[in-house]
Amino acid sequence: MMSLLTKAREGIITPEMKQVAACENVAPEFIRQGVAEGTIVIPGNINHKTLVPVGIGKGLRTKVSASIGLYGSEAIISEEIEKVKTALAAGTNALMDLSVSGDIDTMRKETLNSAFVPVGTLPVYQAIAEAGKKYGSTVKMDVEEMFEVIERHAADGVDFLALHCATTMEVVERAKKEGRLDPLVSYGGTHLIGWMIANQCENPLYEQFDRVLEIARKYNVTLSLADGMRPGCLADSLDGAQVHELVILGELVRRAREAGVQIMIKGPGHMPLDHVKATVTLQKSLCKGAPYFVFGPLLTDIAAGYDHINAAIGGALSAWAGAEFLCYVTPAEHIGVPSVAQVREGVIAARIAAHAGDLGKGLKGANQWDLEMSMARKKLDWKRQMELALDPHRAEEIRNTRNREKSTACAMCGKYCAMEIVAKYLNTAKQSC
Ligand code: SF4
Secondary structure, eight states, X not given: OOOHHHHHHTTOOOHHHHHHHHHHTSOHHHHHHHHHHTSEEOOOOTTOTTOOOOXXXXXXXXXXXXXXXXXXXXXXXXXXXXXXXXXXXXXXXXXXXXXXXXXXXXXXXXXXXXXXXXXXXXXXXXXXXXXXXXXXXXXXXXXXXXXXXXXXXXXHTOSEEXXXXXXXXXXXXXXXXXXXXXXXXXXXXXXXXXXXXXXXXXXXXXXXXXXXXXXXXXXXXXXXXXXXXXXXXXXXXTOHHHHHHHHHHHHHXXXXXXXXXXXXXXXXXXXOGGGHHHHHHHHHHHTTXXXXXXEOOBSOSOOTTOHHHHHHHHHHHHHHHTOOEEEOOOTTTTTXXXXXXXXXXXXXHHHHHHHHHHHHTTOTTTTHHHHHHHHHXXXXXXXXXXXXXXXXXXXXXXXXXXXXXXXXXXXXXXXXXXXXXXXXXXOOTTOOO
């Protein structure tokens, strides 16, 4: 079977490319060329039957992903599926099932059945959980069994696989020497490194990367290579270990492309505001323009309870600097498992960040939405304002509960409404954009 990347290189415009082009309002040839060059990916497993293709990459709208999953002994699949539906209704462009416990196979299958957007997983989480159950210790994880879990996810229809393929022994040694403040915060990366140190073995995902590529090619899975050395606090941002791993990720991007496998890179994490542009520029340069999937990023370590806002600021800056895919962060980050309502807040915050980033980088057509809203505000056209609001439900709720006088303006300035005064004296209300 010819992969999507190979078809693009052969000059073939596929139905997925046409669908993405129509959705993004660009020419199909633009999408084909981006896929061929690796700057655009269209995750789409041959076994994910309910999928509507989504393009991620250069020249396209910035996308957002929401993470759900079973965590701890009290996790219930039906509650997580409610979060899946909530995230989809709030407009997420992708989902990640990051289950670490319970019936992970059923959770994944139900997520895939409920989702019309690309679904990603981190299969090593399940390999770790199964090793813990079977051998009583995660460091006894069997490499063959880990690859079996990776293939199980791919065979089920997962569209993008997050794997820590570049967290090598050399990178780990560098981190040890440099003395990080928070040595490791990536769950999958930490367990994998624990396994490597306990067994004195190189990372099998790096050593056997060709095997990873083979599985990805077989099911047309996109790789989302994650950084095990993702900084977990501002103090560790852009240290030697992080940059070293990014250099190796760049090498793996080249190998994946040569094998006809679509690839994107998942990145930090925590970083100060002045590191955002440098981090994105480094990734773009070292990984030859592969789409960048950023976790947040969080620009301060002290916003517990409000990390969705923290991440939205970081996400907007990252998107403006060139990142194309934002992993949402909820208000529960660093504190607990998010509720359904917090999942919704996380998606909306990430969507604001993505759109702000697109406006900042001057993405063609991105400002049309804002122009229409400005005109509706000028005309005090509340119906239209509600239709255009990114979260109409929230905007209407506030309008209905906070406009007790049922004013044509709003309760903020009341009879001194600037819009009404401008319309009255400058007669501008009837102008159109
Ligand atoms: S009352 Fe003030 S805040 Fe409300 S619409 Fe008019 S100018 Fe805007």
